[in-house]
Amino acid sequence: MPRDRFLKQSLGNNLYSQISQSRILVVGAGGIGCELLKNLVTTGFKEIHVVDLDTIDLSNLNRQFLFRHAHIKKSKALVAKETAGKFNPGVSIEAYHANIKDPQFNIEWFKSFVIVFNALDNLDARRHVNRMCIAAEVPLIESGTTGFNGQVQPIKPGQTQCYDCSPKETPKSFPVCTIRSTPSQPIHCIVWAKSYLFTELFGIGEDEAPELDHTEDSDNKEEIENLRQEAAALQKIRQSMGSQEFPRRVFEKVYSEDIERLRSMEDMWKTRKPPNALDYETLLPKATEIPPTIFQQDQRTWTLEENVAVFNSSLTRLSNRLDEAKAKSIGNAPPILTFDKDDKDTLDFVASAANLRSISFGIETRSEFDIKQMAGNIIPAIATTNATTAALCVLQAFKVLQGNVQKAKMVFLSKSVDRALDREDLRAPDPGCAVCGNARATLAFNPERATLGDFVNEVLKSKLGYSDELSIQTDAGLIYDPDLEENLSKKLSDLGVVKDSFVTIIDDDDDSPRINLILAVSEIDFPETSPPVVLVPEALQIPKKAKPTNGVTHSETNGHVEPAGQKRKRDADEAELETDNIRKRGKVAEQPNGTAITIDDDEGAIVLD
Ligand SMILES: Nc1ncnc2c1ncn2[C@@H]1O[C@H](COP(=O)(O)OP(=O)(O)OP(=O)(O)O)[C@@H](O)[C@H]1O
Numbered sequence: 001m002p003r004d005r006f007l008k009q010s011l012g013n014n015l016y017s018q019i020s021q022s023r024i025l026v027v028g029a030g031g032i033g034c035e036l037l038k039n040l041v042t043t044g045f046k047e048i049h050v051v052d053l054d055t056i057d058l059s060n061l062n063r064q065f066l067f068r069h070a071h072i073k074k075s076k077a078l079v080a081k082e083t084a085g086k087f088n089p090g091v092s093i094e095a096y097h098a099n100i101k102d103p104q105f106n107i108e109w110f111k112s113f114v115i116v117f118n119a120l121d122n123l124d125a126r127r128h129v130n131r132m133c134i135a136a137e138v139p140l141i142e143s144g145t146t147g148f149n150g151q152v153q154p155i156k157p158g159q160t161q162c163y164d165c166s167p168k169e170t171p172k173s174f175p176v177c178t179i180r181s182t183p184s185q186p187i188h189c190i191v192w193a194k195s196y197l198f199t200e201l202f203g204i205g206e207d208e209a210p211e212l213d214h215t216e217d218s219d220n221k222e223e224i225e226n227l228r229q230e231a232a233a234l235q236k237i238r239q240s241m242g243s244q245e246f247p248r249r250v251f252e253k254v255y256s257e258d259i260e261r262l263r264s265m266e267d268m269w270k271t272r273k274p275p276n277a278l279d280y281e282t283l284l285p286k287a288t289e290i291p292p293t294i295f296q297q298d299q300r301t302w303t304l305e306e307n308v309a310v311f312n313s314s315l316t317r318l319s320n321r322l323d324e325a326k327a328k329s330i331g332n333a334p335p336i337l338t339f340d341k342d343d344k345d346t347l348d349f350v351a352s353a354a355n356l357r358s359i360s361f362g363i364e365t366r367s368e369f370d371i372k373q374m375a376g377n378i379i380p381a382i383a384t385t386n387a388t389t390a391a392l393c394v395l396q397a398f399k400v401l402q403g404n405v406q407k408a409k410m411v412f413l414s415k416s417v418d419r420a421l422d423r424e425d426l427r428a429p430d431p432g433c434a435v436c437g438n439a440r441a442t443l444a445f446n447p448e449r450a451t452l453g454d455f456v457n458e459v460l461k462s463k464l465g466y467s468d469e470l471s472i473q474t475d476a477g478l479i480y481d482p483d484l485e486e487n488l489s490k491k492l493s494d495l496g497v498v499k500d501s502f503v504t505i506i507d508d509d510d511d512s513p514r515i516n517l518i519l520a521v522s523e524i525d526f527p528e529t530s531p532p533v534v535l536v537p538e539a540l541q542i543p544k545k546a547k548p549t550n551g552v553t554h555s556e557t558n559g560h561v562e563p564a565g566q567k568r569k570r571d572a573d574e575a576e577l578e579t580d581n582i583r584k585r586g587k588v589a590e591q592p593n594g595t596a597i598t599i600d601d602d603e604g605a606i607v608l609d
Pocket residue numbers: 027028029030031032033051052053054055059060076098099100101119120121122125381
């Protein structure tokens with residue numbers, strides 16, 4: 001078949017046959033996932049499993065090209081299987097419309113794959129797959145994109161850093177006082193409009209908003225109390241929703257009264273510019289003259305009066321919607337509205353309310369288009385970035401599959417004039433990493449018989465030589481330490497140690513503790529004569545904890561060690577090519593600046609750097 005002939009030519013016989021026998025997993029069938037599936041299918045992988053929990057949305061169609069309009073609301077995984085399957089009739093795709101964290105995807109299942117690809121969009125799922133791959137000792141190709149930036153990280157358990165070896169940024173939240181009293185940037189006003197004003201008027205209140213960080217509350221007790229009273233007053237105004245007076249009352253409350261109150265707190269403005277109250281009466285005549293089409297002009301910043309016009313009109317539209325919802329609602333829970341960047345009424349309200357607050361505080365205003373990006377925390381997804389990143393994932397996977405993990409690289413894609421692609425050597429695992437800096441084994445036990453005492457005394461102390469200073473943690477919490485002796489007589493199964501969960505043994509010895517031991521739990525039907533609990537493997541060497549190396553980790557490349565992150569020009573050997581041989585075998589075109597080499601020989605290899 002011609003397809004296979006060309007694949008064999010371009011990949012070489014060995015890699016080709018390895019690829020065609022590899023059972024692989026793709027987690028996520030979104031932006032990167034669609035591109036990846038297409039690449040994997042056309043590269044000759046024959047058994048691909050794909051998991052995605054979501055259904056197809058209209059906004060996915062511009063880049064998730066395996067999906068069409070008719071597929072909206074259908075399962076991403078199932079439609080991706082159908083469409084990508086057609087690219088190569090020889091492929092078998094197994095699709096799961098499910099969360100990768102579901103118990104059916106246990107360590108045994110992960111072990112059945114030769115390699116796993118992450119094409120996810122959130123930290124939590126990425127961390128989970130990383131942990132499962134480490135436990136199952138399966139290589140993982142981790143990837144992600146934001147706008148023009150992309151990143152690929154090959155992870156080989158035990159040999160390279162895992163996803164959790166380096167700290168990750170958690171989503172940004174803002175102290176509540178910055179948002180409610182002392183904004184200084186447009187984003188502060190946008191968060192105020194979206195998470196405070198919108199939810200107080202149409203939702204269930206600000207306390208649920210993830211963008212608001214209440215940790216500083218205890219330092220500002222008095223101001224927090226004032227803010228609570230402000231919110232309570234707004235709740236009263238909410239009761240007049242639907243009346244002609246409603247927009248005026250909201251406006252005057254938040255842009256006049258509340259601002260005057262803030263202004264009167266002189267201490268607050270010693271080092272900052274105080275805000276100015278806005279006067280509804282003076283603004284209204286001009287605002288009423290603004291044509292109603294103003295809110296369609298979302299690419300330019302609106303004037304003060306234009307913002308007032310959009311504020312009034314969106315407030316009326318949203319009030320009417322809430323009224324209609326109330327008329328239709330059954331049961332006790334009052335209907336609410338939630339902000340959605342694609343819901344024009346809610347966006348109009350948030351954009352105009354944020355801009356009015358910005359004007360009051362002397363902060364620059366933004367166009368509705370910009371506010372949409374910021375309020376939805378969206379950096380636009382770019383199809384080209386996803387496509388390039390997915391291609392890089394496959395190229396890195398080749399190296400891992402060929403056993404050349406020392407040649408695999410962390411690859412960065414960016415919008416740069418000089419160099420769109422950059423790479424870094426993979427680093428050695430961080431000994432202090434909570435996920436991979438641990439010893440691992442399997443804990444097998446008989447749920448009918450095994451007690452915590454059997455486990456602690458027979459296995460941990462007798463066989464592995466732990467001292468009394470140890471504690472045991474399950475996914476649900478602490479089940480043993482020297483103060484929890486009463487648990488020793490309880491069955492492991494009654495303490496939450498269940499199949500497919502994890503148990504962590506922490507050595508609390510002061511002098512030279514061992515690294516944590518993470519046990520993946522499996523239940524086995526033991527014969528009556530065998531011990532009720534065993535570890536696999538039984539003889540386990542658990543190293544002592546090493547002192548972290550202050551972030552200066554080293555990576556091994558071709559047998560020599562060099563500081564991670566230090567860039568070195570790739571030589572031909574590293575590019576998996578013997579320059580001389582290539583020159584003899586095929587055409588080598590070296591670009592004048594020496595940065596790119598293109599090889600085109602009879603075996604079809606093309607390498608670009
Ligand atoms: N726990 C999980 N289990 C399975 N699939 C997941 C899980 N978490 C996220 N996903 C999937 O990962 C994919 C990530 O794709 P992508 O980043 O393109 O996001 P999207 O939701 O499709 O698009 P956008 O967020 O840009 O609107 C999504 O299809 C999402 O459903």
